[in-house]
Amino acid sequence: MQPFISLTGIAAPIQGRNIDTDQILPARFLKADRARGYGQFFFHDARFEADGREKPDFVLNREPFRHATIVVADENFGCGSSREGAVYALHDFGVRAVIAPSFGDIFYNNCLKNGVVPVQLERAVVTGLLDRLRAEDRPEMTVDLENLRIGRPDGAQHAFALDPFWRECLLQGVDEIQLTLGSLDRIEAFERQYRADMNWLGEPPAAAR
Amino acid sequence: MAEAARPRSIFDKIWDRHVVIARENGPSLLYIDRNIIHEGSFHAFNDLRTRGLKPRRPEQMFGVPDHYAPTHGRRPEDAPTEEIARMIRVFDDNMRWGEVPHFSLQDRRQGIVHIIGPEQGITLPGLTIVCSDSHTSTQGALGAIAFGIGQSESALVMATQTLWQVKPKTLRITVTGRRAPGVEAKDVILTIIRTIGAGGASGYAVEYAGPVIQGLSVEERLTVCNMSIEAGARSGMVAPDDTTLSYLHGRPYAPKDAAWDAAVAYWRTLPSDDGAPFDREIEIDGSAVAPTVTWGTSPEDALAISDRVPDPADIPDAQKRGTAERALAYMGLTPGTPLSEIAIDRVFIGSCTNGRIQDLRAAAAVLKGRKSAVPGMVVPGSGLVKEAAEAEGLDRIFKDAGLEWRDAGCSMCSAINGDVVGPQERCASTSNRNFVGRQGPGARTHLMSPAMAAAAAVTGRLTDVRRLVGG
Ligand code: SF4
Numbered sequence: 001m002q003p004f005i006s007l008t009g010i011a012a013p014i015q016g017r018n019i020d021t022d023q024i025l026p027a028r029f030l031k032a033d034r035a036r037g038y039g040q041f042f043f044h045d046a047r048f049e050a051d052g053r054e055k056p057d058f059v060l061n062r063e064p065f066r067h068a069t070i071v072v073a074d075e076n077f078g079c080g081s082s083r084e085g086a087v088y089a090l091h092d093f094g095v096r097a098v099i100a101p102s103f104g105d106i107f108y109n110n111c112l113k114n115g116v117v118p119v120q121l122e123r124a125v126v127t128g129l130l131d132r133l134r135a136e137d138r139p140e141m142t143v144d145l146e147n148l149r150i151g152r153p154d155g156a157q158h159a160f161a162l163d164p165f166w167r168e169c170l171l172q173g174v175d176e177i178q179l180t181l182g183s184l185d186r187i188e189a190f191e192r193q194y195r196a197d198m199n200w201l202g203e204p205p206a207a208a209r
Numbered sequence: 210m211a212e213a214a215r216p217r218s219i220f221d222k223i224w225d226r227h228v229v230i231a232r233e234n235g236p237s238l239l240y241i242d243r244n245i246i247h248e249g250s251f252h253a254f255n256d257l258r259t260r261g262l263k264p265r266r267p268e269q270m271f272g273v274p275d276h277y278a279p280t281h282g283r284r285p286e287d288a289p290t291e292e293i294a295r296m297i298r299v300f301d302d303n304m305r306w307g308e309v310p311h312f313s314l315q316d317r318r319q320g321i322v323h324i325i326g327p328e329q330g331i332t333l334p335g336l337t338i339v340c341s342d343s344h345t346s347t348q349g350a351l352g353a354i355a356f357g358i359g360q361s362e363s364a365l366v367m368a369t370q371t372l373w374q375v376k377p378k379t380l381r382i383t384v385t386g387r388r389a390p391g392v393e394a395k396d397v398i399l400t401i402i403r404t405i406g407a408g409g410a411s412g413y414a415v416e417y418a419g420p421v422i423q424g425l426s427v428e429e430r431l432t433v434c435n436m437s438i439e440a441g442a443r444s445g446m447v448a449p450d451d452t453t454l455s456y457l458h459g460r461p462y463a464p465k466d467a468a469w470d471a472a473v474a475y476w477r478t479l480p481s482d483d484g485a486p487f488d489r490e491i492e493i494d495g496s497a498v499a500p501t502v503t504w505g506t507s508p509e510d511a512l513a514i515s516d517r518v519p520d521p522a523d524i525p526d527a528q529k530r531g532t533a534e535r536a537l538a539y540m541g542l543t544p545g546t547p548l549s550e551i552a553i554d555r556v557f558i559g560s561c562t563n564g565r566i567q568d569l570r571a572a573a574a575v576l577k578g579r580k581s582a583v584p585g586m587v588v589p590g591s592g593l594v595k596e597a598a599e600a601e602g603l604d605r606i607f608k609d610a611g612l613e614w615r616d617a618g619c620s621m622c623s624a625i626n627g628d629v630v631g632p633q634e635r636c637a638s639t640s641n642r643n644f645v646g647r648q649g650p651g652a653r654t655h656l657m658s659p660a661m662a663a664a665a666a667v668t669g670r671l672t673d674v675r676r677l678v679g680g
Pocket of ligand 1: 275323344620622623640641
């Protein structure tokens with residue numbers, strides 16, 4: 001995972017509450033191979049007509065937002081399906097941070113595993129940001145993970161919270177599987193005791209193998 | 210000692226039992242009993258392969274193809290495109306490579322992950338169960354902590370049988386009173402979601418309790434827990450009771466004989482203690498729940514069938530008003546229209562929300578001796594549900610009504626197997642998501658119970674089922 005320290009870039013305002021992962025990545029693209037990149041599928045049906053033409057009104061098809069590296073959205077962003085492809089799409093489009101008043105829980109976790117920083121701020125603050133971004137010609141923002149702050153070109157700043165464990169993982173680009181395999185002896189010890197206590201579980205059935 | 214006497218919720222009991230590494234703040238390392246796999250898990254398998262790893266305890270995994278399963282035919286080549294067929298073949302390859310117990314598409318026990326888990330007794334009280342699918346919350350109906358995870362998390366579980374998880378807060382939703390005739394479990398959960406909102410339970414693990422929940426069959430509890438995620442909760446659960454035990458007894462993968470007795474003794478200790486603390490409590494008046502349908506593009510956009518399409522102009526918050534306006538534009542609806550005047554183009558009866566035998570019985574009871582005014586399909590949740598329905602003659606009722614009777618799978622719920630609702634077509638659906646484009650680009654979904662979907666089929670518009678069968 002790519003480390004994330006601080007990022008300054010174009011921030012795109014996404015309209016609407018409860019933007020679900022079906023909109024961020026329509027299900028029919030879930031078959032795609034990640035090696036080819038998921039960026040083209042990001043908000044696909046909002047971005048493109050059925051014949052592939054761009055919908056000129058959609059924010060990510062407008063300058064400068066087509067170069068967004070930050071997304072600002074309303075409540076419950078990324079709700080719905082657990083598809084990690086939604087984060088692949090966002091990431092491969094070039095976005096590395098999402099600011100919203102609240103997130104779908106699974107989406108939030110999926111961000112953490114892909115080097116994307118989910119920034120949770122009060123709704124009033126986010127609504128203010130959404131209004132400013134729509135009105136400005138240089139809609140830039142900074143997401144500073146090291147200092148847990150977001151900033152705007154006019155100097156306005158807001159602090160945000162992120163669990164220290166995940167912050168450290170993101171700052172260092174830690175590989176979680178590697179990290180956890182380091183605790184394998186503790187997992188094995190736990191497992192022995194657990195299986196002894198829960199002996200009714202027996203050996204898991206393998207009948208269908 | 211005070212420690213032992215401290216009352217705990219069922220969630221806390223199961224969570225505490227599975228903590229491998231506890232941290233004061235932030236995530237703990239949690240032991241996972243079961244990891245359930247479907248075709249979408251191919252990213253996680255690729256991740257393992259790249260690392261030169263294999264599933265550490267494949268016997269604690271279970272796989273079944275469902276999302277891409279063709280529903281007329283049981284071979285991968287019955288899929289409408291080669292790309293879809295390939296998803297099922299890749300799944301089979303991954304199961305073999307990982308030596309993962311699984312049902313193949315040809316197996317009569319194949320079905321939707323969240324249907325076969327309980328049906329086979331793979332899902333048991335007291336366990337931690339994950340699956341890279343958000344509706345894993347379904348399986349909490351048996352008294353387990355069951356939640357959806359992403360692909361990276363699934364790879365971690367395969368490699369270590371553990372997961373780093375921040376402990377969620379607990380929310381108890383007590384449904385009081387008595388369900389009125391004609392009101393199904395789906396109406397109860399849609400009402401809960403409407404009340405607390407699509408993000409209302411984000412960050413919480415939900416326990417459903419109270420007389421209405423206790424009075425539900427396990428199948429109905431599965432419907433309720435299924436849609437926990439539509440209120441933002443990753444997990445929903447119902448404490449195991451006699452109803453749970455009689456459902457599980459004799460299921461193929463459930464413990465047998467002495468192990469069953471030992472399991473029951475343990476499961477009896479699980480229900481929340483009197484005085485157990487919850488971070489939040491909500492009470493819903495179950496007597497007031499009416500047959501319910503959705504009008505918009507979020508499951509929180511639900512109303513009693515006797516209601517009208519709401520007017521966004523009444524919403525003071527600009528962001529919320531904009532969301533409602535976009536929803537109505539997408540749905541092609543005019544504010545003020547009585548919901549019961551909305552004409553539909555098709556019906557879909559199935560999914561992990563409402564694809565069990567009890568659901569098909571409820572739909573058949575309405576359709577018996579009647580014709581469907583619109584095309585539609587009935588898709589059983591598993592091969593065994595299909596067999597049971599055919600043994601009872603339900604398939605005849607559906608076919609005589611003019612509906613298609615298909616093979617088991619997710620089908621039109623997520624529309625990735627080729628069963629799609631057309632652009633601007635309006636579908637009365639027993640699934641769980643009315644999202645923009647969920648059932649196909651431009652598709653308009655109205656969520657409702659199986660009986661309500663059957664009633665809509667008969668009249669060709671959204672309909673109060675009580676007018677057809679007498680409340
Ligand atoms: S039936 Fe629908 S919601 Fe359930 S697992 Fe399949 S696609 Fe997901």
